[in-house]
Amino acid sequence: MNNPGPTLSDFGHDPLWISIIKAVAIFVFLMLGVLMGVWTERKLISRMQHRYGPNRAGKFGLLQSVADGLKMGLKEDIMPRTVDKVIYFLAPVIIAVPAFLAFSVVPFGPMVWMFGHKTPLQLTDLPVAVLLVLATASIGVYGVVLAGWGSRSPYAVLGGLRSAAQVVSYEIAMGLSFVAVFLQAGTLSTSEIVAKQASGGTWDILGLSIPAPSWYVVSLIPSFLIYAITMLGETNRVPFDLPEGEGELVGGFHTEYSSSLKFAMFMLAEYVNVFTVSAMAITLFFGGWRAPWPISLWDGANSGWWPMLWFFIKLVIAFGFFVWVRASLPRVRYDQLMAFGWKVLIPVNLAWILLAATFKALRMPEADRAIILTIGAVVIIGAFAIWLRFDTVNQRRREAKAAAIEEEFEQLREEPAAGGFPVPPLDAPHYHGVVPAARLNSDAAKEVTSGSN
Amino acid sequence: MTSQAPGLWPPSGPEVVFLLLGAVAVGSALLVVTTRQLVHAALWLVVCFGALAGGYLVLTAEFVAWVQVLIYVGAVVVLLLFGIMLTRAPIGPSAGLDSGNRWAAALVAVATAAVLVTVVVTGFRTAYAPLRPGQGAAEPLGASIFRTWVLPFEALSVLLLAALIGAIVLSRTDIRGRE
Numbered sequence: 001m002n003n004p005g006p007t008l009s010d011f012g013h014d015p016l017w018i019s020i021i022k023a024v025a026i027f028v029f030l031m032l033g034v035l036m037g038v039w040t041e042r043k044l045i046s047r048m049q050h051r052y053g054p055n056r057a058g059k060f061g062l063l064q065s066v067a068d069g070l071k072m073g074l075k076e077d078i079m080p081r082t083v084d085k086v087i088y089f090l091a092p093v094i095i096a097v098p099a100f101l102a103f104s105v106v107p108f109g110p111m112v113w114m115f116g117h118k119t120p121l122q123l124t125d126l127p128v129a130v131l132l133v134l135a136t137a138s139i140g141v142y143g144v145v146l147a148g149w150g151s152r153s154p155y156a157v158l159g160g161l162r163s164a165a166q167v168v169s170y171e172i173a174m175g176l177s178f179v180a181v182f183l184q185a186g187t188l189s190t191s192e193i194v195a196k197q198a199s200g201g202t203w204d205i206l207g208l209s210i211p212a213p214s215w216y217v218v219s220l221i222p223s224f225l226i227y228a229i230t231m232l233g234e235t236n237r238v239p240f241d242l243p244e245g246e247g248e249l250v251g252g253f254h255t256e257y258s259s260s261l262k263f264a265m266f267m268l269a270e271y272v273n274v275f276t277v278s279a280m281a282i283t284l285f286f287g288g289w290r291a292p293w294p295i296s297l298w299d300g301a302n303s304g305w306w307p308m309l310w311f312f313i314k315l316v317i318a319f320g321f322f323v324w325v326r327a328s329l330p331r332v333r334y335d336q337l338m339a340f341g342w343k344v345l346i347p348v349n350l351a352w353i354l355l356a357a358t359f360k361a362l363r364m365p366e367a368d369r370a371i372i373l374t375i376g377a378v379v380i381i382g383a384f385a386i387w388l389r390f391d392t393v394n395q396r397r398r399e400a401k402a403a404a405i406e407e408e409f410e411q412l413r414e415e416p417a418a419g420g421f422p423v424p425p426l427d428a429p430h431y432h433g434v435v436p437a438a439r440l441n442s443d444a445a446k447e448v449t450s451g452s453n
Numbered sequence: 454m455t456s457q458a459p460g461l462w463p464p465s466g467p468e469v470v471f472l473l474l475g476a477v478a479v480g481s482a483l484l485v486v487t488t489r490q491l492v493h494a495a496l497w498l499v500v501c502f503g504a505l506a507g508g509y510l511v512l513t514a515e516f517v518a519w520v521q522v523l524i525y526v527g528a529v530v531v532l533l534l535f536g537i538m539l540t541r542a543p544i545g546p547s548a549g550l551d552s553g554n555r556w557a558a559a560l561v562a563v564a565t566a567a568v569l570v571t572v573v574v575t576g577f578r579t580a581y582a583p584l585r586p587g588q589g590a591a592e593p594l595g596a597s598i599f600r601t602w603v604l605p606f607e608a609l610s611v612l613l614l615a616a617l618i619g620a621i622v623l624s625r626t627d628i629r630g631r632e
Contacts, residue, residue, distance in 0.1 A: 084492075087492075087496075126515055127515060127516070127590035127591065127592075128515050128516050128519050128590060128591055131516070131519040131520065131523060132519055134519075134523050134527075135519045135522040135523045135526075135527060137527075138522070138523055138526065138527020138528065138531070139522070139526060139527060141527065141531055142499070142531070145531065145534055145535075145538075146496075148538075149492060149534070149538055157538060160538065161535060161538055161539060164531050164532075164534065164535045164538075165535060167531075168527075168528055168531055168532065168535075171527070171528075175523075182591075188590075188591050
């Protein structure tokens with residue numbers, strides 16, 4: 001139970017061959033994870049949709065992904081004639097490599113004995129490890145953008161554009177949702193964030209000391225909810241899979257990668273990204289490799305190789321969440337997606353960070369509470385004043401608009417032939433030669449600035 | 454902080470890597486302005502920023518390095534590409550990329566570089582700062598920004614806010630000036 005796990009100082013002592021073993025193990029884990037993940041997703045979503053899913057290749061269709069992979073490897077590698085050849089070739093590589101890199105800082109377990117060396121079950125760790133994950137995710141965007149542009153197809157370019165805007169916006173919200181965790185843990189290193197979630201202190205109520213839940217998902221629930229939404233946006237999964245929206249864009253950014261291993265690379269990167277964001281959710285909010293409550297009562301649960309199992313179970317559950325969401329939710333509209341990201345997630349996140357920082361400041365032993373509470377009151381009153389000001393302006397605009405509509409109706413009632421009820425609006429110029437008086441000053445001819453304002 | 458320089462020859466491993474990264478940064482920066490293909494120029498800019506981030510890493514400034522990747526590689530150039538693709542996305546060489554001012558621009562660039570190099574060389578000469586791991590983590594950096602350099606930081610954030618609001622006002626056609 002009281003095994004805090006490795007800290008930053010435990011890293012960097014491995015001999016080279018142990019690092020290589022770990023790196024190869026992570027790679028193999030991810031490749032097998034993708035093979036099984038595709039099968040799990042297809043099987044699970046089939047059951048949710050009341051059908052069987054793949055069940056021909058192998059027992060329960062287990063070999064379906066292997067068959068698909070072989071098929072892709074054997075297909076002819078088509079290079080469309082007008083593409084930018086270098087970029088068309090590089091895009092799948094650029095998207096796949098960072099996806100794997102991010103897993104190097106994910107903690108799988110505590111210190112273990114590996115061939116006579118005591119080493120943490122994690123490839124490496126940095127004082128700023130979580131930033132590395134964000135940075136690799138942001139490099140992955142290039143794969144999508146360049147695939148879209150290099151393909152030289154309007155659908156692909158549109159998919160790439162959507163992806164660029166979407167991932168950049170959701171990455172801001174994602175980074176902000178980490179801030180509360182950093183404030184609480186006081187570190188950006190993944191292994192130490194896991195260590196901080198080992199014990200959550202106790203609440204003393206009426207002489208009873210109740211152990212407080214130690215996972216950040218409980219104490220920082222707003223951050224986690226925002227992260228859960230942004231991780232769907234960041235990985236371009238349903239309901240935010242607009243970069244490849246089949247309905248309007250054929251296949252989106254990978255339309256022209258119709259065959260061969262390049263397409264397989266995109267699929268690979270998508271699933272590895274899903275695993276990465278799930279692993280980050282587990283590490284930052286669900287106690288990492290630590291055993292959940294009933295199991296953690298057993299002393300051996302958090303030592304040795306067992307934590308890998310808990311981590312794996314959590315990863316499977318997180319992946320199941322992705323599949324569940326995909327089976328349940330329709331795709332959102334693009335302007336709604338952007339408006340939601342910028343106008344809801346980011347402001348809510350900022351307000352929550354202010355609140356979390358205030359709590360943190362109040363709990364510091366040397367803090368002067370009077371000053372903190374005064375500043376807090378000033379901020380809250382100021383925010384209300386700004387809100388009130390904008391609310392009255394909005395109210396006035398709404399009233400003016402309603403009055404204008406009412407006025408138009410009045411006019412139309414007096415002059416039905418000008419396009420009002422019950423005469424259909426025959427106001428095209430060739431009917432009358434002139435624009436009817438009622439339409440002259442209406443808003444109909446004005447420019448629509450955008451769908452969201 | 455500074456100590457006696459251990460001598461330039463033989464160069465240590467980090468020094469060699471740093472020099473190579475510097476060469477990559479300068480080379481890719483040259484390619485940014487000389488390539489005839491618009492999107493390739495943006496991509497060479499990514500390489501340049503990446504090499505800078507590598508340079509920060511060699512100097513143990515990990516936080517700055519990853520923020521460099523996150524902001525400049527991950528956001529700024531992506532938005533640049535976004536802008537290029539939204540307006541025109543030419544594949545192949547574009548004719549209009551050669552400016553008539555290129556010799557003047559080259560002259561200014563060389564002169565600026567010369568001034569900077571002279572200032573740095575005369576200012577520091579053989580001063581040598583030993584690198585300690587952990588110096589560039591988030592904590593010391595945050596402490597120095599929010600204690601020593603808090604005023605420039607806040608001034609800069611107000612400037613950026615003004616730029617942000619200006620961009621919104623310019624891009625929205627339904628906001629007009631007072632009649």
